[in-house]
Amino acid sequence: MTRVSAGRGLARFDIHRPNALLFVGPAVLVLFVWMIVPLALSLYYSVRRYNLLVLERRGFVGLLNYRLLLLDPTFWTAVVNTLVLVVLVLAATIGLGLILALLFNRDFTAKNVARTLAISPFFVMPVVTALMWKNMLFHPVFGLLAWVAQSLGGEPIDWLATYPMLSVVAIISWEWTPFATLILLTALQSLPGDLLEAVRIDGAGRWGEFRYIVIPHLLRPISALLMLQTIFFLTIFAEIYATTSGGPGLATTTLPYFIYLKALLQFDIGSASAGAIFAVILANVVAVFLLRAISRNIFQGELP
Amino acid sequence: MLKWRLLVSFVSLAFASSLLAPSPSPAQATTITIATVNNPDMIIMQKLTPAFEQQNPNIKVSWVVLPENELRQKVTTDISTNAGSYDVMTIGMYEVLSGWAKNGWLLPFDSLPSAYDGQDLLKPVRAGLSYKGTLYAVPFYAESSMTYYRKDLFAAKGLTMPQRPTWTQVEAFAKAIHNPSKRTYGICLRGLPGWGENMAFLTTLVNTFGGRWFDEKWQPQLTSPEWKQAVGFYVNLMRNYGPPGVTSNGFTENETLLANGNCAMWVDATVAAGYLANPQTSKVAKNVGFAYAPVAVTRNGSHWLWAWALGIPKSTKKADAARAFIYWATSKAYINMVGEKEGWTSVPPGTRYSTYQNSAYIKAAPFATLVEALINEADPTHPTAKPVPYVGVQFAAIPEFQGIGTQTGQAIAGALAGKMTIDQALQQAQSNAENVMRQAGYIK
Numbered sequence: 001m002t003r004v005s006a007g008r009g010l011a012r013f014d015i016h017r018p019n020a021l022l023f024v025g026p027a028v029l030v031l032f033v034w035m036i037v038p039l040a041l042s043l044y045y046s047v048r049r050y051n052l053l054v055l056e057r058r059g060f061v062g063l064l065n066y067r068l069l070l071l072d073p074t075f076w077t078a079v080v081n082t083l084v085l086v087v088l089v090l091a092a093t094i095g096l097g098l099i100l101a102l103l104f105n106r107d108f109t110a111k112n113v114a115r116t117l118a119i120s121p122f123f124v125m126p127v128v129t130a131l132m133w134k135n136m137l138f139h140p141v142f143g144l145l146a147w148v149a150q151s152l153g154g155e156p157i158d159w160l161a162t163y164p165m166l167s168v169v170a171i172i173s174w175e176w177t178p179f180a181t182l183i184l185l186t187a188l189q190s191l192p193g194d195l196l197e198a199v200r201i202d203g204a205g206r207w208g209e210f211r212y213i214v215i216p217h218l219l220r221p222i223s224a225l226l227m228l229q230t231i232f233f234l235t236i237f238a239e240i241y242a243t244t245s246g247g248p249g250l251a252t253t254t255l256p257y258f259i260y261l262k263a264l265l266q267f268d269i270g271s272a273s274a275g276a277i278f279a280v281i282l283a284n285v286v287a288v289f290l291l292r293a294i295s296r297n298i299f300q301g302e303l304p
Numbered sequence: 305m306l307k308w309r310l311l312v313s314f315v316s317l318a319f320a321s322s323l324l325a326p327s328p329s330p331a332q333a334t335t336i337t338i339a340t341v342n343n344p345d346m347i348i349m350q351k352l353t354p355a356f357e358q359q360n361p362n363i364k365v366s367w368v369v370l371p372e373n374e375l376r377q378k379v380t381t382d383i384s385t386n387a388g389s390y391d392v393m394t395i396g397m398y399e400v401l402s403g404w405a406k407n408g409w410l411l412p413f414d415s416l417p418s419a420y421d422g423q424d425l426l427k428p429v430r431a432g433l434s435y436k437g438t439l440y441a442v443p444f445y446a447e448s449s450m451t452y453y454r455k456d457l458f459a460a461k462g463l464t465m466p467q468r469p470t471w472t473q474v475e476a477f478a479k480a481i482h483n484p485s486k487r488t489y490g491i492c493l494r495g496l497p498g499w500g501e502n503m504a505f506l507t508t509l510v511n512t513f514g515g516r517w518f519d520e521k522w523q524p525q526l527t528s529p530e531w532k533q534a535v536g537f538y539v540n541l542m543r544n545y546g547p548p549g550v551t552s553n554g555f556t557e558n559e560t561l562l563a564n565g566n567c568a569m570w571v572d573a574t575v576a577a578g579y580l581a582n583p584q585t586s587k588v589a590k591n592v593g594f595a596y597a598p599v600a601v602t603r604n605g606s607h608w609l610w611a612w613a614l615g616i617p618k619s620t621k622k623a624d625a626a627r628a629f630i631y632w633a634t635s636k637a638y639i640n641m642v643g644e645k646e647g648w649t650s651v652p653p654g655t656r657y658s659t660y661q662n663s664a665y666i667k668a669a670p671f672a673t674l675v676e677a678l679i680n681e682a683d684p685t686h687p688t689a690k691p692v693p694y695v696g697v698q699f700a701a702i703p704e705f706q707g708i709g710t711q712t713g714q715a716i717a718g719a720l721a722g723k724m725t726i727d728q729a730l731q732q733a734q735s736n737a738e739n740v741m742r743q744a745g746y747i748k
Contacts, residue, residue, distance in 0.1 A: 053402070053703035054744070140547070160551070245497050249715060251718065261707070261711075267384070
């Protein structure tokens with residue numbers, strides 16, 4: 001991490017020059033209002049007994065909300081589900097995105113139309129995506145998959161009940177693969193042609209070309225994708241809300257959905273805030289681990 | 305992180321609405337904001353608003369129409385924080401009884417104008433919207449639950465549906481008619497988790513099997529033999545004779561399935577009758593039959609009682625205009641206007657005795673007398689055979705119930721999908737309910 005030169009840049013920046021404060025001020029203010037205030041409020045509510053519907057018995061309860069949360073098996077199921085969901089969707093989107101990017105990087109007729117079509121799922125709103133998959137594809141009576149199964153003489157499968165987590169992963173992957181494709185495709189197009197020529201002269205085959213030139217070239221965009229998508233996927237909510245409602249049982253109850261249940265179903269603002277603080281901690285832990293892993297793997301062996 | 309997003313959207317919404325707030329016009333027109341559910345009956349109310357605005361030229365109405373869950377979240381957060389975004393709120397019996405009236409959040413309707421004829425409101429419905437004898441919200445429509453069945457499918461098998469079926473009979477009928485290869489399923493019931501979805505139905509089933517949510521000391525009873533028996537019966541019934549995908553089916557999904565001819569039987573809200581008997585919306589309009597909700601051990605609580613009502617939050621500054629609108633939208637004249645303009649099967653049911661004395665309605669709606677009888681027979685104070693400390697047939701009117709009900713619903717959906725056994729599901733629901741009740745101070 002010593003390579004990152006942002007630290008040195010900051011040191012040179014003179015905060016005492018009045019102009020600088022003037023320019024930095026608005027950004028700091030916006031950041032404060034949009035981030036610190038909600039976070040502070042969440043912290044405040046997380047140590048209080050505060051149910052919107054109950055006027056009695058409100059007030060400071062210390063760490064009770066946290067203790068109850070940690071003792072709640074539902075909460076731990078939600079944490080595990082969140083991590084499973086994030087990892088599976090990351091693998092699916094980056095894997096598929098890489099394949100699609102390599103395909104679309106070639107020359108073929110109607111290349112632009114095909115690219116646009118491949119990217120379009122990203123522009124469909126999450127709730128619409130979820131409802132489309134639920135009612136038009138997965139539905140065991142009216143859905144396309146049920147029709148295919150029946151036409152082939154099979155039994156229709158109730159996807160959302162039988163394989164809830166995989167179904168949700170499929171929906172989110174469909175939605176987010178275009179994003180990965182887009183990033184990786186742009187990265188591929190910035191790959192210098194002379195590099196490829198050079199390895200070919202050195203006698204590398206297709207695989208060698210891919211393994212020693214394309215993959216190292218894509219490591220940075222992939223690490224950026226990992227970071228960005230992890231942050232987005234930790235907060236996935238609409239797709240679950242519109243398809244499985246966190247079920248059946250607790251099969252797809254993730255941390256955001258769990259917080260939603262506490263806040264807007266039980267109107268228990270205290271517990272929900274405690275859950276939200278945990279979500280923030282979880283996101284930071286994941287981010288730190290990811291950053292470590294990425295910096296170790298990517299920046300290793302590069303020029304100093 | 306979700307919380308941040310919510311807060312951010314709250315802040316931006318508040319900002320936007322302050323910009324959009326209308327400035328008082330010279331004619332002193334008052335604009336009232338009404339929050340309501342996107343059910344067909346409310347959509348008609350919205351459509352007929354110009355008639356109200358003509359009668360009251362100095363009142364303008366602006367609508368916020370939302371699906372049930374979102375509406376409940378919006379109005380609950382609004383009223384509990386005294387935000388005052390709405391002048392009229394569409395709320396249910398549960399809200400009134402679970403503390404909104406007790407908390408002093410709603411303005412009472414203690415002096416109804418004589419022209420309004422408050423004595424004409426159905427007694428159980430009026431009682432379900434009152435707290436300590438005072439009415440806190442006026443019913444817009446009310447419903448119970450009943451059995452819908454396909455007369456043609458029953459006739460083809462030589463079966464007859466009794467007026468008051470038992471669950472054992474219903475199971476036998478379902479077995480006889482179930483034919484999945486032709487996409488005809490023996491019985492459709494709710495499976496989508498939620499206290500207002502699968503648990504509304506399941507609570508009536510548990511009630512009639514003799515079970516209850518809490519004993520007299522507020523101890524949750526979810527692992528009692530009655531619950532195990534009722535839930536076991538439900539899971540077997542749906543696995544053997546239900547459509548695929550039960551755990552995604554709520555009220556709307558089942559209504560669509562029945563209207564498309566996929567279900568032989570369905571036990572659900574009486575308000576679906578108008579939709580199912582209307583040839584424009586239902587393929588089986590001619591063949592749909594109506595009967596009482598099935599019974600197992602006790603008749604108490606075998607069918608529910610629910611009303612959507614209009615209430616006025618105390619945070620409003622336009623109480624008079626709000627009252628004027630509510631009296632208009634729940635009046636006899638309004639019901640007649642809907643009958644004449646939209647057809648008699650579309651009038652809001654279950655609120656007034658006079659609706660059921662109207663020959664035009666009785667003629668157009670073959671289910672009318674049954675619905676009136678069902679509503680009159682439902683008793684929220686005796687929802688099952690044993691005594692209970694709470695009020696409500698398909699819910700327990702305490703603020704904690706929404707959370708308990710929904711988590712129980714999720715657990716039972718898990719059992720139905722085969723993710724866990726019935727005993728595991730009920731045990732999980734029980735320990736969750738105990739935690740919530742302990743945290744809230746009902747039990748030690």
